[in-house]
Amino acid sequence: MALLRDLGNTLGRWTGRPVARIDEGAGDPDVRRVRDAAEAADWATVRDVLDARPESEDRTGLLWAAGDVAGTERWIADVVAADPGAPLPRLVAAVRHIGWAWEARTAASARHVSREQFRVFHERLDTAETWLYEVAESEPGWTSPWYGLQITGRGLQVGQDVARRRFEATVRRDPHHLGAHQQQLQQVCEKWSGSHEEMHAFARTAAFGAPGGTPLGQLVAHAHLEHWLALDSGPDARYIGQPQVIASLHEAADHSIRHRDFTVGRGGLQALNAFAMAFSLAGDHRAARECFQATEGRVTESPWYYLDGDDPAKAFSKHRSAAGR
Numbered sequence: 001m002a003l004l005r006d007l008g009n010t011l012g013r014w015t016g017r018p019v020a021r022i023d024e025g026a027g028d029p030d031v032r033r034v035r036d037a038a039e040a041a042d043w044a045t046v047r048d049v050l051d052a053r054p055e056s057e058d059r060t061g062l063l064w065a066a067g068d069v070a071g072t073e074r075w076i077a078d079v080v081a082a083d084p085g086a087p088l089p090r091l092v093a094a095v096r097h098i099g100w101a102w103e104a105r106t107a108a109s110a111r112h113v114s115r116e117q118f119r120v121f122h123e124r125l126d127t128a129e130t131w132l133y134e135v136a137e138s139e140p141g142w143t144s145p146w147y148g149l150q151i152t153g154r155g156l157q158v159g160q161d162v163a164r165r166r167f168e169a170t171v172r173r174d175p176h177h178l179g180a181h182q183q184q185l186q187q188v189c190e191k192w193s194g195s196h197e198e199m200h201a202f203a204r205t206a207a208f209g210a211p212g213g214t215p216l217g218q219l220v221a222h223a224h225l226e227h228w229l230a231l232d233s234g235p236d237a238r239y240i241g242q243p244q245v246i247a248s249l250h251e252a253a254d255h256s257i258r259h260r261d262f263t264v265g266r267g268g269l270q271a272l273n274a275f276a277m278a279f280s281l282a283g284d285h286r287a288a289r290e291c292f293q294a295t296e297g298r299v300t301e302s303p304w305y306y307l308d309g310d311d312p313a314k315a316f317s318k319h320r321s322a323a324g325r
Contacts, residue, residue, distance in 0.1 A: 018297030020313040020320065023269060024065075031065045038069040043079050043089075050088060055142045056174045057267075063144055067095030070103075087135045091144055094131035098151055101125045105155075107309075125152045143177060146170040150183040154192060163187045178215050178267040181206050185219055189226050196230070199223050207252055215267030217256020220248060221278040225303050228281060240282045249278055250287065257291070270300040273316070277303050280319040288323040292316075 025031030030049050037045035046066055053059040066072060073096050079089040101124035105117055113121075129152045136145040146169040153163050167187070170180040188194035188202050203223035210216040228240045239245065256262060257271050264272065276291035304312035307319075 017292075017320070020297050020299050020317045022301060022313050023298035024301075025061070028061065030062055034062050035065045035069055038066040038072050041071075041075040043075070046092065047088060050092075055139070055144060057143070057177045057179060059144060060147060060177070060179050063092065063095045064099075066092055067099050069096075072096045073100050085138075087138050087142070090131040091135050091142075091148075094128040094135070094145070094148055097124045097128035097131070098148060098155075101128065101152075101155060122156065125155045128152050129156070141173060143170055143173040143180075146173065147177065147180050147183070150180060150187070154183070154187055160187070160193065176210050176214055176216060178270075181216055181219055182222070185222060185226075190230055191226075196227050199226060204248075204252075208255060211261070212255050213259035213261030213263070215256065215262075215271040217252045217259075218267070218271035218274040220252035221271075221274040222303065224249065224278055225274070225281075225306065229306055237281070240278070246279075246282050246284055249275065249282065249284070253287070257294070264294070269295065269298055270302060273300045274303050276316075276323075277307075277319065280323055285323040288319070292320045292323055 030053075034046055034049045037043075037049065050059060050062055050066075053062060072092070076089060076093045076096060080086075080093050083089060101121045104124065105113055105121040129149065132145040132148045132152065135142065136149075139145070146166055149166045150163065150170060153166055158166075163184070164187075167180055167184040170177055174180070185199060185203060185206075186192060188198045190196055190199070200220075200223050203219040207217045207219045224240060224245055228236045231239055253275050257268070257275055262268060262271075272291050272295045276288050276295065279285075279288035279291060299313045299316045301312045304315045307315035
């Protein structure tokens, strides 16, 4: 295995490009640290890592890193019981229940999900909502519980009005919270009872309402990818290759990843990946090459899992090669 890895790294240098690899933490070492601590049921370390981050998007990624670890639901319940007035254990427990709920439902379409799966899915989301509301009440300045409620709300189908209020509650506390905007973009997608028109309008308003250089510009790319994904083969390529679509991608890239204030961090790496995929599908290989080069081979699962859910890095590599980078 080590020999194959070394050979792969050597080939990457020979071809003039880094080997594509999933970067789950976008270079943040605390993501690995908090995940390892959750796997070891080490609450003291999980708490210390989370306490060291401000209650904003900085903490969101770390919460979900801990919450994605299978088995966390068992030991965090003991932590909650031992300190019933503490908000942070409840927040971690709620986030874990969100991930645990979707594990029960699976990613299958609704018609392939059993009644029992849906029962467990809703039961776990209901538990998460209870804890999230308790944290929101005890810590009114915190962003994370409202962000979590955006996700539970979509799963529980609370409706567009309630979903919008939850989004607004999140961004009142952190106006440029990327995760909150991504969740609301999903909420207004056609597949979640929204529309393409509403989705594109939301993406543009959020992207260009934010300061230049923020990763919110990627919302425009994600909206075009969602529109492309909703179409059949043939119409999808014609849609994303339209001159006006390519022009809107360039406009958003100029305001975001090409802006002088852009940095690869807090969503910046995902922005580069989103624009790389969008430009690649649109056939603008020159623009795609610029994005691929800027990633330095670091792949974010979103949006590449749309092309290969089992191996997003493989999809990245295929399109990077097609773009000539």
